[in-house]
Amino acid sequence: MKSPGATAPRRGLPASFVVLLVAVTGSLTFLGVPRLMGVLRRVLAGAPVGPDPNGDSMDHAAFEAVHGRRMTHEGQGGEADIAEIRRNWYQRGVTGDTSPSRKSSPPGRWWAPWADRWRRSGRPEPDSTEVSPSGLLLAGVREYHGQMVPLVRPIMAELAFQQTPDHLFITCVDSRVVPNIITASGPGDLFIVRNVANLVPRHGAPVPDDSVAAAVEYAVNVLDIKTITVCGHSNCGGMAGVLAGGAEIRHLSGLSRWLRHAEPSLARFLEAESETRSDAGSDAGSDAGSGRVEEAESPLTRLCQVNVQQQLDNLLTHPWLRERVEAGRLELVGLFLDLESAEVRVLDRQAGVFVAVPGEAPNDAQDLPSRA
Secondary structure (H helix, E strand, O other): OOOOEEOOOOOOOOHHHOOEEEEEOOEEOHHHHHHHHHHHHOOOOOOOEEEEEOOOEEOHHHHHHHHHHHHHHHHOOOOEOOOOOOEOHHHHHHHOOOOOOOEOOOOOOOOOOHHHHHHHHOOOOOOOOOOOHHHHHHHHHHHHHHHHHHHHHHHHHHHOOOOOOOEEEEEEOOOOOOHHHHOOOOOOOEEEEEEOOOOOOOOOOOOOOOHHHHHHHHHHHHOOOOEEEEEEEOOOHHHHHHHOOOHHHOOOHHHHHHHHHHHHHHHHHHHHHHHHHHOOOOOOOOOOOOOOOOOOOOHHHHHHHHHHHHHHHHHOOOHHHHHHHHOOOOEEEEEEEEOOOOEEEEEEOOOOEEEEOOOOOOOOHHHOOOOO
C-alpha cells in the first residue's frame, strides 16, 4: 500500500480544502487492514478523503473495514469518495454483486459526451430550449468541481508553476478527437496544437502562418520536447473539403486560405492513386515515397492518412528541426484515429503504412514508463 498523499492547505482557505488521497495497490486482505486503518485514522476530521483501491482483489474483511471507516467518517461530517478507477471491488461489496469483477469508470463517466451522461444518469434529457449550450458547459464544470477536482488537485498543484511535457501533439480541431483520452495521458503530458486538418505549413509557404511554427519552436527550444506527433483521423471535414476541390468552402475565405497548406497532401494522394491504378496487380500497400495506404480504405480515409505523412515531411522543411531529427535528438511520430472503431494506429514510416500499435496495452499505470 502506498503512503497517503495530501494537498497542503493554502493560506486563507478553510481546512475543508485539504484533500487526502490514499492509494491501495496489490491485494487488499485482512492482513493489510490494520495498516490501512492506521492511515485512514490520520485523516483530519471533516476533511475530504479519497481512498483509491485499485489493487488485484479485496476480501470481505477489507471491505467491511473500509466501508465501516467511510460510514464513521461521513457520520462525523467528513466526505469520502471511493475512487475505483480500474476495478469495482468496493462497489460490488456495497451492492452485494457476486458476479466477476469488471473494470470500472470514474464517477460520472467523465469522458462521455454531455448528452450521453444525461441518458446514463436516468434523468430526462433536457430540451434544447431548456438548457443552453453555456448551461451544459457550466453543468460540466460543476461536475468537474464536485467529482474530479479532489482527484486532480494534487497533480495540478505540482504542475502549477512549471510544465515538462513529453510530447508536442499536433492534431485536428474536430470535437471527436480527444488527445488525452486516446493516449491515456493527463495534465502536463501533452503540449497540444490543434487546427483544421492537423496541418503543418511548410517552411517558406506562400500562405504565411506562424501559429504552428511558433508552437513548435516553443515546444522544442524552450520546453525541450523530444517527440513531435501528428495525429490525423477518419472522416475529417477539412480533408473532405480538400478532396472535393474546395468548391464547398469557397465562401469561407479564412478556411480556404488555410487549407491551401493541404495542397501537397492532395498532390501526394493523387500521385499514389495514379500509381495504384496503373499497377492494379500489385499489393494494396504503400511505399514511403508515394505515401500509398490500404486500398480497402475509402478515398477520404486514404487522403487523411497521406496527410499525416505529409505533415511529418513538412516539419522536416524547417532546417533547424531537420537538423535535430537527423542528429537523433528529435523523434517524429504519426498516429491515425479511426473514429468508427475508436482505435489508433501508428505510422510505420519505412513502409509508409499505418499499423496496429505494437505490444499489449498496459494493465495499469505501473506498466507505463516513468518520466526520466
